[in-house]
Amino acid sequence: MSAAGFAAGASAPRPGARRVVFVGGLDDGRRTVEVLQAHPGVELAGAFVLDDEVGTRVSGFRTFDDLLAPPVLRKIRRIRDHVDEIRELAPDVVFVVGFSQIIPQALLDVPPRGVIGFHSAVLPGRRGCSPLIWAMVDGLTETGVTMFYMDAGIDTGDVIGTRSFPIDEDDYSGDVLRKADDATIALLREHLDGVLDGTAPRVSQEGAEATYTPRRGPADGEIDWSRPAREIVDLVRALAPPYPVAHTFGGDGVPILVERARAVPGLELPPPRYRRDDPMRTRVLCVVAHPDDEVLGVGGTLALHAEAGSDVTVLIMSEGEQEKLSETPRCATRRDCALAAAEEMGVTRVLFHDFPDQRLETVPFIDLIKAVEAAIDEHAPTVVYTHHGGDANTDHQVVFKAVYAALRPMTRLGATVERFLTFETPSSTDQAPQVEGYTFNPTTFVDVEPVWDHKVKALECYPTEMIGGRHPRSFSYIEALARVRGGHSGYLLAEAFVSVRERIARPAVAAASAAPAAPQTTQTTQTASTTAAPR
CATH class of the missing domain: 3.40.50.10320 (LmbE-like)
Incomplete structure (x- = not known):
């Protein structure tokens, strides 16, 4: 395609440029596209992002309409349905950022320079689902982002580089997400030239050091008031917007969303009026x-x-x-x-x-x-x-x-x-x-x-x-x-x-059938995958 044939928002072909396909969304995905567009060695051949109807069910969804236009911009529902399109674009490398669908093997086999993903933890530790949420729920004071070559395993590919950052005591999920986005873009800038020319580091992961974080669902956002105050606060911080927010239930079964919380051990208040675990409370x-x-x-x-x-x-x-x-x-x-x-x-x-x-x-x-x-x-x-x-x-x-x-x-x-x-x-x-x-x-x-x-x-x-x-x-x-x-x-x-x-x-089963539904924001960005790390 000639330069004149490119639609608005597309990168014009440059001599010696590598053809790149982007798959993803969210803020870090948008910032990745901006870096790729500005790089002289990149020809952005296609950007596959979620269709607006699907994307609105994803925590932190952002559109790309102001950055790209068709035919480069392609809105999709499932990436596995577009492998042939990507193959026809003949990309040298595919970047997957802010996307939580499983990348099929057929797509992993397409680009000669590999499919590059980013996982919001320092691999091989904390592979799997919702690593940023789990880092906060588990009370970690530091986490990071790993740039790696994706393969058929769950976050098992060779590591290109890592970048760590602190989780401060008063950080909420939005704060930690911004730090993770910054780390993602820093890694991309540091290693983009190496990925394009095939000289980027490839460090195999030590399987013996691997740990996994499990899949989370809406029910995992319910506050367990029997847990220590610090754990409850950490859960609220971890699930604050753009995530679906921690929740509890009133005595009438109506959900209550809790967006912010803090533990105040030095505050003098009357003792709790009732014991929550009292068998006489009914x-x-x-x-x-x-x-x-x-x-x-x-x-x-x-x-x-x-x-x-x-x-x-x-x-x-x-x-x-x-x-x-x-x-x-x-x-x-x-x-x-x-x-x-x-x-x-x-x-x-x-x-x-x-x-x-x-x-x-x-x-x-x-x-x-x-x-x-x-x-x-x-x-x-x-x-x-x-x-x-x-x-x-x-x-x-x-x-x-x-x-x-x-x-x-x-x-x-x-x-x-x-x-x-x-x-x-x-x-x-x-x-x-x-x-x-x-x-x-x-x-x-x-x-x-x-x-x-x-x-x-x-x-x-x-x-x-x-x-x-x-x-x-x-x-x-x-x-x-x-x-x-x-x-x-x-x-x-x-x-x-x-x-x-x-x-x-079983009380949980009875409550689920009788009480109003819990918050329904879909946590698509928190599913397990060989993807660009669930956030």
Whole structure:
């Protein structure tokens, strides 16, 4: 082709110039093209860059439209589809910079001076994927760039040269990328003449010294808050723009992107409000027949859940007063008592229904089930507590059956609950026949000694329900029962439960199917390859 036949942006043929093909993108790719265009010994025969539609899914994508024009500029989707075109251009050398598709062997065989790539690490160490990201995630204080002859292996070709640079403590990925780009261009300028005339160094890599960094995906950007603060900060720095940014999730599953972070060990702040690994931190629903049942049976456990930061809902099905015996004290403000007890335990909310006291068996069963289902649907508990099914109190039996029906394991709502437990209620569970089918045989115990005062104060919110002497609803009896259950389990004071059902699933799998999708920026520049090093 004559000089007049070249389109705008093409290098005019020069006597003795070597024909060069460029494959790549990103900032270092653009700067490489500028160096090649300005070099008197280079005839830029073609530049193969990603099509705009594909490129916009690549972190740090840049167009070349202002540098080159067709026919030199050729926009592609997959390099393997253009090997024949490159062969027809008869290049002496091919430069691959800022490109993360595997270079096929057919293309490696085309140029007599070789295919030259750049890897963002000092080879043979840290071959493979995402070397710059891994360098920052791993807390390195120095890394570099290697210019090398590409072959069929993963970053295994002969080395032309290396250039190192520091990773400063306050560097983010954009800062390190600029240093890597500068190192790439410095190596190119240093060795370009040698590559063109075939005198560039060729130093074989020592396989015994090779290490590899693995492929990264979007899920690897999730912050693990159990890791040390320095590691979390390093992850945030490594995935800052132009990469897809580190992420975490809110309690509602909505992704939160974290672009910047710093560890401040000397800063004085209150201690963490909640332990993130606390098994008591979950979403809780406690369904009871009457006000006071929730404190008598499970008050200490609910207080522990609340202290751990749980969302705790108590659902009370009946007001519990209408059918009291004539000699039994009545309480016109029993709902207020329930709210006061809930405040003492730290319960998030109390829901009330007005089904008839001591006559729940007269209510259409479907109405009771729907009341429980509505609470499950709205508050999405993962743990549910309710009465033991063998209690002497008929209302307790009916509530157990309604909760069980609402939590049938093959239903949509039942499938969301991980643990379903029943508790004992003094003056009801202990008054049932101690024969098979009624006996409360606990299998799970909770240490409630740390919150025992909260349980006692919550019980004091029901002055008409607490009875002295030998009655099971006396304070002395309730503490004695807790001591017995503590003796069964190795605690001083404990509340006991029968586990009706426990479901164990892999949390990551469940979260992936239920939560909104994580950030979708494609990390094309971070795939494994025999390519111009993934950044």
